[in-house]
Amino acid sequence: MAADQPNIVLLFADDAGYGDFGFQGSQHFKTPHLDRLAKSGVRLTQFYVSGETCGPSRAGLLSGRYQQRFGYEEINVPGIMSPHSKLLGDEMGLPTHLKTMGNHLQDLGYRTAVFGKWHMGVADRYHPLRRGFDEFYGMRGGARSFFAYENLDQVAHENWIERDFENYQEHEGYLTNVIADEACDFIQRSDDAPFFAYVSFTAVHTPMQADPNDKDTFPQLEGTRRTAAQMMLALDRACGKIIDKLSDLGLSENTIVVFTNDNGGPMDTNGSSNYPLSGIKGTQLEGGIRVPGIISWPSKLKGNSVYESPLITLDLLPTFVAAGGGDPEAIEGLDGVNMLPFLQGKTDGRPHETLHWKMETRGAIREGDWKLLRYPDRPAELFDLAKDPAEQNDLARQHPEIVKRLFRDMFAWELELERPLFMLRRAEEGWSSRRTDQFRSPPAKEY
Template identity: 75%
Template sequence: MKRSILFMLALVCAISTQVVAAGTPPVELSSKPNIVLLFSDDAGYGDFGFHGSVHFKTPHLDQLAASGVKLSQFYVTGATCGPSRAGLLSGRYQQRLGFEEINVPGIMSENSKLLGDEMGLPTDFSTMGNYLQELGYRTAVFGKWHMGVADRYHPLKRGFDEFYGFRGGARSFFAYSNPKKAKHENLIERNFGNYKEHEGYLTDALANETCAFIERSKDVPFFTYVSFNAVHTPMEPDPKDKGEFPQLEGKRRQVAQMTLSMDRACGQIINKLKELGLYENTIIVFSNDNGGPMDKNGSSNYPFAGVKGTQLEGGIRVPGLISWTGRLPAGAVYDKPMTTLDLIPTFVKAGGGNSDVLEGLDGVDMVPYLTGANKGRPHQTLHWKMETRGTIIDGDWKLLRFPDRPAELFNLAEDPGEQNNLATEKPELVKALFKKQFAWELELQRPLFMLRRQEEGWSARRADEFRVPPSASY
């Protein structure tokens, strides 16, 4: 009997040693990690301390970067808010769902009145919330929804147990003095149909509500999607930050102040996890929906060319941080392409599910790549499309297709700022990439919303205007 016990102890120790050696510390098999997705709006790639900003203050996000992995080549699936979020929440290229051209709701064309509330994320596809609910997670959205304002598109009908925020795409950071005069999609709503404006500054209110959700969900696995409307317009900093960043002026100063508020809110949420003893069993992700619009909100996408609405790197490459104590290395940088499409497979696998059997997803589980267990590329090829514009990244090569001029070709490994167009030097490669892009486009659904949107100023202008990266003195 004694020998049997000693043998079992030795076997357990051997197994534990092998697991630790593989870089994956043992955890309780029944313990699902909590998941917190922090998502900013229209932030500039260069406007964070962890990306080297010399003016902006983001101490809490900098600490998150130090505690986890920084994704240096992290992409969204669209260069504007709505399409990007459709890809994030569905785990599929949004063009597969017919969600391509329109930033729902409220496109700028007068013809949009013909569709109105009909525009939204199609309801015959599962969302990130649905997948995690099926694994036993309590789910919630805080902040901007922007996936349709009709009731059938509501978060509570799309896989989320709780909602506090607004259905539309942008609103004031302060409470409306006369809510009856505001559009209903811009009003603050708790769960379904309960409209009551928030108190104080909206970024703070979203953090407070998220912390309250974490508090009451601490005994079950939970997923919270914190969808800040910061630093999207209107440019309305918190009055308590009015003395910050005196070296900056105009919108540049305002966006720095709004970024500081958002960072403080992220810190409040992370500190709540630590206070409740949940931090070490929580996956925390921070990212942004598209590149900064620069002239709209004063953001900077340094060191990349391009802005929101363009498919240059400054329009589609975004900040990406992921932390999971004990499972992912701390202070690491991962430099191969990853995308928001990878979040659902990562969350599902971490939550005890099998993402390999979920049909239609376009992403991969990030963890084996981030731990070094898989040395390959998560994605050989990535695609973007909006109307007749198209972009493909294949390995280190990136091809941009335009409706009004020849295609452009760049080697991102050598020229991430997209300054040296090699299309005329490599015509065969251009042809091959065109064919790959066309083959992908044959898989897509026709756009559901067949209105040509009226481009906002920065996305209608030629990409050449944003070819030169902004000054490094950001």
């Protein structure tokens, strides 16, 4: 089987703006390597995440299940936002009874590795090497400096750079570049088995720190927006280095390369832009949950093509398993579907007629092209995404029967869920206090 199994590389950005890529139409940000990847594969125009913040979104990605089903709804672990949550920090993580994407691919004979941000728990039992990955280089936490720390005693241990298990040593140079170099080294060494590389970049998450080599780029931009463009340039260059390594080793034709992001861009903290969508990270508007998506597999998927039906990051696990020779339908409880028959034109219709999002009392449901947004403090809103992807025209009053139907379907889904495992937070983290109407309108143009 190994001779036929594709290698798999998942390039995962952090807090990138929906519109901040050349293949997404940006006129300011430069992403030539990712633009080239998009031309080699399929661009997913309606690609979603299962959560509007980093931790829950990644829990869904790695499990192939709505994270609310196992209680990972509320919090970005580790919980370090208050004295109370500090006490629980080591207890927070992706539940250990769940098999991850790495576990399933190991079962199929893959060599697996994580590079960069883990963010699925800092306790040893949540460590990548105990969750289906053979190698790890990065940090257990969610954000850190892009440069080496001089005094680790002043830094939370989950943000130390770690190689495999408890081998801590700060990196040299700019972290985005180092992550790419480590991934390339893993690919170079993996010549005796198919491999899966989960390359989880920390860019373009805060802190806003650009590679010094890019300090003179984007003179037409200012402030945080300029720094974000420089960080994106470095991210694109790092992705290009990995893509070129595959080509140099003659692996491109039979390697699945996916590029996507963990949630919408925060905009107000990292200068990102979700244009032409409304909303930001932490909201369930399209700008908070719709993300760029590319999947390339030259030997199996037609290049320079577009797929326009809704897909979600939950679909990546069953897609990878199917591509690797496994049977995703034999995996109990998956919410994702194998994308390949749809992308290859072998199966008609939509992969998902219904998609869900939930955090605390806020919720959203998409059925067909109708999307309902439920709020704790004001009436629900209804949008026709086929005609209004920027969610500017609330149709709830014109279609009360659709509102009622979507509420019923939302409630029925919520009855299937577990109670949240981690419920300390929110006001201190800031997301729940944001009114989505503050970020209702997209920029008049890309800024």
